[in-house]
Amino acid sequence: MNSLGIDIGGANLKVSDGREHRIIYFPMWKRARELKTKLRELSMEFGADRAGVVITAELADVFKSKREGIQYIAEICSEVFADVFFLDVEGRLSKEIDDPLKFCASNWMASVSFLVNEGFKDFLFVDIGSTTTDLIPVKEKPTAGKTDFERLKRGELLYMGVLRTPVFYVLKRFEGADLCPEYFAITADVFRVTGDIGEDDYNCETPDSAGKSVEECMRRLSRTVCCDLEELGEKKAKLLAFRAKDAMIRILRREIVTRLSEWDLETVLACGIGEFLVERACECIRLSEKYGTASKLFPAFAMSRLVEKA
Amino acid sequence: MNSLGIDIGGANLKVSDGREHRIIYFPMWKRARELKTKLRELSMEFGADRAGVVITAELADVFKSKREGIQYIAEICSEVFADVFFLDVEGRLSKEIDDPLKFCASNWMASVSFLVNEGFKDFLFVDIGSTTTDLIPVKEKPTAGKTDFERLKRGELLYMGVLRTPVFYVLKRFEGADLCPEYFAITADVFRVTGDIGEDDYNCETPDSAGKSVEECMRRLSRTVCCDLEELGEKKAKLLAFRAKDAMIRILRREIVTRLSEWDLETVLACGIGEFLVERACECIRLSEKYGTASKLFPAFAMSRLVEKA
Numbered sequence: 001m002n003s004l005g006i007d008i009g010g011a012n013l014k015v016s017d018g019r020e021h022r023i024i025y026f027p028m029w030k031r032a033r034e035l036k037t038k039l040r041e042l043s044m045e046f047g048a049d050r051a052g053v054v055i056t057a058e059l060a061d062v063f064k065s066k067r068e069g070i071q072y073i074a075e076i077c078s079e080v081f082a083d084v085f086f087l088d089v090e091g092r093l094s095k096e097i098d099d100p101l102k103f104c105a106s107n108w109m110a111s112v113s114f115l116v117n118e119g120f121k122d123f124l125f126v127d128i129g130s131t132t133t134d135l136i137p138v139k140e141k142p143t144a145g146k147t148d149f150e151r152l153k154r155g156e157l158l159y160m161g162v163l164r165t166p167v168f169y170v171l172k173r174f175e176g177a178d179l180c181p182e183y184f185a186i187t188a189d190v191f192r193v194t195g196d197i198g199e200d201d202y203n204c205e206t207p208d209s210a211g212k213s214v215e216e217c218m219r220r221l222s223r224t225v226c227c228d229l230e231e232l233g234e235k236k237a238k239l240l241a242f243r244a245k246d247a248m249i250r251i252l253r254r255e256i257v258t259r260l261s262e263w264d265l266e267t268v269l270a271c272g273i274g275e276f277l278v279e280r281a282c283e284c285i286r287l288s289e290k291y292g293t294a295s296k297l298f299p300a301f302a303m304s305r306l307v308e309k310a
Numbered sequence: 311m312n313s314l315g316i317d318i319g320g321a322n323l324k325v326s327d328g329r330e331h332r333i334i335y336f337p338m339w340k341r342a343r344e345l346k347t348k349l350r351e352l353s354m355e356f357g358a359d360r361a362g363v364v365i366t367a368e369l370a371d372v373f374k375s376k377r378e379g380i381q382y383i384a385e386i387c388s389e390v391f392a393d394v395f396f397l398d399v400e401g402r403l404s405k406e407i408d409d410p411l412k413f414c415a416s417n418w419m420a421s422v423s424f425l426v427n428e429g430f431k432d433f434l435f436v437d438i439g440s441t442t443t444d445l446i447p448v449k450e451k452p453t454a455g456k457t458d459f460e461r462l463k464r465g466e467l468l469y470m471g472v473l474r475t476p477v478f479y480v481l482k483r484f485e486g487a488d489l490c491p492e493y494f495a496i497t498a499d500v501f502r503v504t505g506d507i508g509e510d511d512y513n514c515e516t517p518d519s520a521g522k523s524v525e526e527c528m529r530r531l532s533r534t535v536c537c538d539l540e541e542l543g544e545k546k547a548k549l550l551a552f553r554a555k556d557a558m559i560r561i562l563r564r565e566i567v568t569r570l571s572e573w574d575l576e577t578v579l580a581c582g583i584g585e586f587l588v589e590r591a592c593e594c595i596r597l598s599e600k601y602g603t604a605s606k607l608f609p610a611f612a613m614s615r616l617v618e619k620a
Contacts, residue, residue, distance in 0.1 A: 061520075067538075068541070113546065131492075152487035152488055153486040158488075159491055168479070169424050177467075180442075180469035182441075182469065182473055184371060226457075228374075230377070232459075
């Protein structure tokens with residue numbers, strides 16, 4: 001039987017058996033009740049009754065607390081798979097959840113544990129997903145904080161990604177106007193307009209429920225400065241997208257440089273659906289060069305490899 | 311027959327006949343199709359077949375363009391009321407929409423036109439609503455920009471209000487952690503916890519669809535730093551709320567002082583459901599003292615008075 005690596009995020013399910021990979025948009029805050037059905041489907045599709053699971057969806061606001069979130073999700077996984085392992089933030093695989101709080105947001109630990117097993121040493125691991133960016137220093141061993149709150153404080157978790165981040169969070173002003181904090185446009189709109197992602201890569205919902213064509217993205221971007229596309233014009237809508245992209249590269253570069261110097265590191269290992277952005281921010285090794293598309297869901301891929309050996 | 315003043319916003323319908331006032335949460339991006347039914351109800355309830363209308367909902371992303379938004383809304387108003395006037399950004403009342411773009415976001419013009427008629431002169435008008443804040447200098451005449459984009463650039467439109475603004479927009483960091491740009495908590499949660507508003511004042515939806523108790527608000531506030539309430543603790547969740555409130559007061563004070571000095575003005579006239587916040591930011595005349603609860607929906611109240619005379 002196959003072993004599946006599963007990374008259960010707030011917005012996406014990421015699944016890999018080491019050869020085949022799937023990212024499924026699955027907004028937990030809306031669809032938590034369908035999780036069991038979805039995991040059963042995936043278990044059949046991959047022919048897998050063994051799974052390694054990491055969870056970050058416990059923060060989704062459908063759960064009252066992280067404890068409740070971890071317990072709910074872990075229970076479902078144990079029901080669906082005959083054999084299931086969970087990874088905690090210390091890097092231990094276990095079949096039981098003793099203390100739920102140790103199993104919150106441990107997906108980065110899967111990635112770096114796997115990379116250390118692969119022979120990489122002393123590096124900064126940078127994984128940009130749809131919503132967040134992990135910056136994990138590994139110096140002899142992983143040195144990152146063990147909770148999201150800790151990692152936020154230490155700059156090891158940037159709440160910025162290449163699809164779901166509201167544009168006004170990365171770009172504060174455009175042409176002298178403050179971008180308005182309405183959920184009008186997201187970074188997926190930015191990267192559609194800059195040409196970095198295709199319509200298929202834009203796998204989350206659009207803020208206005210309209211389509212994902214470049215024109216529709218520009219329409220959404222225009223609203224961020226209280227304009228429609230007619231008023232702002234295509235030229236400026238495009239400029240706004242490139243400015244937002246530049247702003248993200250600058251933020252990323254600043255944070256990467258700071259983490260590298262804090263830990264006296266030189267090597268950056270980049271992955272995630274936003275790998276292309278890390279490449280623009282600094283010299284790095286792109287994990288897609290060695291692992292192909294597994295780079296896009298590296299924690300899930302890493303889990304599939306870690307449980308194979310477990 | 312009664313004359314109604316109606317301010318059709320993106321998130322709220324505000325209606326006044328000069329004596330009675332109603333604020334109805336009506337998210338246009340979801341409920342545009344129910345607008346006619348709702349307005350008919352209000353017309354009957356108030357016994358009014360004459361209305362004065364100002365519109366800001368044209369920016370709602372259910373409309374492809376502002377032109378489309380204004381036309382859609384104006385047509386419905388003309389169907390519901392026998393006699394209807396629209397106010398443009400120059401302060402003119404007209405029965406027909408010739409150029410839709412002149413009728414975008416003119417609600418502040420209703421307020422200042424009325425105040426000038428009332429004998430006020432040379433003042434800064436500050437209206438804080440659920441979502442935005444208008445800062446309109448009147449020096450001999452209203453001097454504000456004529457589009458939202460212009461007003462954003464000139465600091466005459468702050469996209470910040472006391473209910474719907476995401477907390478991470480007003481407070482960037484807490485305890486060394488960047489607040490995360492997920493739609494976890496809004497300023498209504500802040501002011502519930504600080505005690506400035508009651509459960510009934512929180513008239514929009516909660517981000518997590520949970521309740522509006524202080525505990526539920528603290529739960530939402532905790533998520534802004536990737537914590538649950540158990541992890542952050544009540545004391546810090548409250549502190550976060552007070553920090554966010556302070557940050558809003560500071561922003562408001564800075565912008566008010568700047569507008570006053572730009573136009574060499576001294577008087578601030580404050581209104582809106584966030585009037586209490588202006589009072590904390592500067593010396594001001596609270597319009598609630600003269601006009602009672604009409605302060606909470608001043609443009610609608612002003613329109614009812616302007617059309618009475620038309």
